[in-house]
Amino acid sequence: MKSAQKSTLALLAATVLGVLALSGCSSTPDTPAAVTEGSRTGATTGATGTRGADTSGLPAGTNRMPATVQPATESNNSTATSRIDPALTDPRSPLSQRSIFYDYDSFVVKDEFKTMVDAHAAYLKRNPGARLVIEGNTDERGSREYNLALGQKRAEGVKRVFALLGVNESQVQTVSFGEEKPRNPAATEGAYSENRRCDLRYAGE
Amino acid sequence: MKKYCIDSLRSLFVRCLVAATVSVSVVSHAQLSIDIIGVGSQQIPVVVAPFAGADKESQLVASVIEADLNRSGVIKTLASAGLARLTEPNADSYSQWSGRGADAAVVGGVQAIANGQFSVSFRLLDVPKRAQLTGFVYTVTSNDLRATAHLIADAIYEKLTGDKGVFSTRIAYVAKSPGRFQLVVADSDGANATTIVSSVEPIISPAWSPDGARLAYVSFEGRKPSVYVQNTLTGERRLLINAPGNQSAPAWSPNGARIVFASSQAGGTQLYVADANGSNVRRLTNSGAIDTAPNWSPDGRIYFMSDRGGSPQIYRIAPEGGNAERVTFEGSYNANPRISPDGKSMVFVRREGGREALAVQDFASRQVQVLTSGPVDESPSFAPNGKLIVYASIYNGRGVLAAVSADGRVKQRLAASGSDVREPAWGPIPR
Numbered sequence: 001m002k003s004a005q006k007s008t009l010a011l012l013a014a015t016v017l018g019v020l021a022l023s024g025c026s027s028t029p030d031t032p033a034a035v036t037e038g039s040r041t042g043a044t045t046g047a048t049g050t051r052g053a054d055t056s057g058l059p060a061g062t063n064r065m066p067a068t069v070q071p072a073t074e075s076n077n078s079t080a081t082s083r084i085d086p087a088l089t090d091p092r093s094p095l096s097q098r099s100i101f102y103d104y105d106s107f108v109v110k111d112e113f114k115t116m117v118d119a120h121a122a123y124l125k126r127n128p129g130a131r132l133v134i135e136g137n138t139d140e141r142g143s144r145e146y147n148l149a150l151g152q153k154r155a156e157g158v159k160r161v162f163a164l165l166g167v168n169e170s171q172v173q174t175v176s177f178g179e180e181k182p183r184n185p186a187a188t189e190g191a192y193s194e195n196r197r198c199d200l201r202y203a204g205e
Numbered sequence: 206m207k208k209y210c211i212d213s214l215r216s217l218f219v220r221c222l223v224a225a226t227v228s229v230s231v232v233s234h235a236q237l238s239i240d241i242i243g244v245g246s247q248q249i250p251v252v253v254a255p256f257a258g259a260d261k262e263s264q265l266v267a268s269v270i271e272a273d274l275n276r277s278g279v280i281k282t283l284a285s286a287g288l289a290r291l292t293e294p295n296a297d298s299y300s301q302w303s304g305r306g307a308d309a310a311v312v313g314g315v316q317a318i319a320n321g322q323f324s325v326s327f328r329l330l331d332v333p334k335r336a337q338l339t340g341f342v343y344t345v346t347s348n349d350l351r352a353t354a355h356l357i358a359d360a361i362y363e364k365l366t367g368d369k370g371v372f373s374t375r376i377a378y379v380a381k382s383p384g385r386f387q388l389v390v391a392d393s394d395g396a397n398a399t400t401i402v403s404s405v406e407p408i409i410s411p412a413w414s415p416d417g418a419r420l421a422y423v424s425f426e427g428r429k430p431s432v433y434v435q436n437t438l439t440g441e442r443r444l445l446i447n448a449p450g451n452q453s454a455p456a457w458s459p460n461g462a463r464i465v466f467a468s469s470q471a472g473g474t475q476l477y478v479a480d481a482n483g484s485n486v487r488r489l490t491n492s493g494a495i496d497t498a499p500n501w502s503p504d505g506r507i508y509f510m511s512d513r514g515g516s517p518q519i520y521r522i523a524p525e526g527g528n529a530e531r532v533t534f535e536g537s538y539n540a541n542p543r544i545s546p547d548g549k550s551m552v553f554v555r556r557e558g559g560r561e562a563l564a565v566q567d568f569a570s571r572q573v574q575v576l577t578s579g580p581v582d583e584s585p586s587f588a589p590n591g592k593l594i595v596y597a598s599i600y601n602g603r604g605v606l607a608a609v610s611a612d613g614r615v616k617q618r619l620a621a622s623g624s625d626v627r628e629p630a631w632g633p634i635p636r
Contacts, residue, residue, distance in 0.1 A: 067401070067402045067435070068402075069426040142540065142561070144583070144628075145453060145454040145497045145498040146495060146497055146517055146540055146541075148409075148451060148474070152450075175428070176430065177407070178409075
């Protein structure tokens with residue numbers, strides 16, 4: 001059973017091009033923001049340019065400040081940080097590797113990430129309570145809206161690989177940040193290759 | 206505000222400036238300054254004579270009018286130093302103006318009247334014919350002096366060119382400073398920049414409702430991209446729909462009743478249509494590919510980009526669904542279509558040889574004209590008169606806004622100090 005699943009992954013990865021040398025790919029994902037909807041608060045700065053009341057027509061007390069939105073803390077997440085499995089962060093384990101990198105405009109998971117993806121799939125199957133978010137990202141080239149969709153396609157592709165390896169779909173969620181959260185903000189090929197990635201983030205991390 | 210036509214003294218109540226100018230709550234740090242970096246080959250020479258009356262206010266109004274006219278690229282204002290401050294022309298002034306080569310002249314004044322109000326008047330004069338083309342008197346508060354100057358510039362521009370002026374419009378954009386994203390609304394000249402949303406998470410894809418009262422945009426504040434709709438006057442905002450996956454790329458229907466957007470709620474990114482309040486969500490496309498960046502044409506059809514044919518190209522589809530029709534055929538990456546206000550052409554981003562530039566396609570002739578040279582020009586948005594296109598560009602390594610005339614001849618750059626600016630959306634002409 002297990003070898004059949006692995007060969008499926010190998011088949012998926014067979015379309016892959018040459019191996020890309022990676023640098024710094026074992027770093028942890030970006031600092032997580034909140035899962036919950038951010039609450040709207042009042043402005044932090046004073047109103048310096050209010051128009052005369054004659055132009056407003058607003059009921060008294062209407063808030064004309066800009067909405068300052070802040071991602072809330074992950075207080076709704078019951079799997080507190082204290083319950084993070086140390087196996088996930090052991091630097092000797094492929095489970096500590098959390099990023100999959102891509103070729104330009106591609107969503108194919110390359111062969112070099114097979115060991116790492118296998119390890120995460122096995123972990124998720126061993127730990128049915130574990131929950132994983134796959135965050136898709138792109139480099140800055142091209143349309144922001146298209147890149148948001150491309151990042152989603154990358155994340156969905158990884159989720160599909162996990163499913164083929166027998167991971168319960170309910171354990172895995174996907175999201176895309178498109179080109180908006182680059183790991184390296186430089187406009188160089190090297191930076192672009194760091195930014196075309198999926199980051200794996202377990203609940204509670 | 207009251208506005209009177211000088212010709213007939215027929216009083217007409219203009220539905221005040223509320224829609225145009227309100228809701229300035231916080232002046233943003235991301236104030237734009239504008240550099241004109243190219244002009245049309247045929248410019249109308251106009252002299253704006255120094256305005257009479259209250260010093261500070263008359264200078265403000267005249268300078269805003271002059272800057273607006275120059276920014277259009279099709280009008281060139283002549284030196285006004287040494288000219289008399291007049292509210293009405295006389296024989297001497299006409300010969301002075303024609304001596305400076307003016308085809309048209311603007312005279313006017315700003316007088317303080319009761320209750321802190323001002324009377325602002327102007328006349329636009331045909332210099333060779335020595336005749337008045339138009340003229341108005343406005344009664345306004347000091348807060349509305351700039352807006353009134355924009356209205357005057359709009360009237361002058363329309364009289365001289367035959368096209369609607371867009372100086373009274375607003376532009377929304379995103380300013381990014383370290384660790385902060387701000388959605389900003391500013392006057393078309395960059396003044397009165399006001400932050401309407403501020404977040405540590407990215408904000409992208411702002412889109413004005415056709416009445417200019419609301420902005421739809423994508424915020425990542427909920428740990429994923431979601432579409433929000435915000436009233437720019439009251440600040441009231443809400444999530445368009447609460448659904449699994451990413452919601453992105455909102456665009457309004459021509460009557461403002463519906464919003465088309467991209468959603469990954471069923472896995473891949475596809476187009477959906479909802480009422481503007483988020484109800485009646487219906488899936489529009491079923492391609493199995495990426496469908497996104499929709500724009501609703503005045504003729505009712507929805508244009509969007511899709512890689513269903515192998516590379517990202519532009520397609521159109523009826524809002525009821527059905528078969529999509531491919532619109533672009535040249536090039537291997539055509540993105541973010543925006544339909545001109547008359548529905549006859551579209552501007553889009555073409556990626557070619559590692560450069561992203563704006564191009565315009567005429568629907569009747571199918572001819573494509575490349576408007577800009579890149580290397581990174583994106584997110585185009587038509588001015589409501591269809592004559593100018595604002596877009597995001599990179600200059601000296603920083604995000605700036607730029608504008609190009611729809612014929613590619615006039616170019617200008619709008620830079621903000623201290624932040625990267627991007628994602629411009631040109632608002633409608635205030636009603």
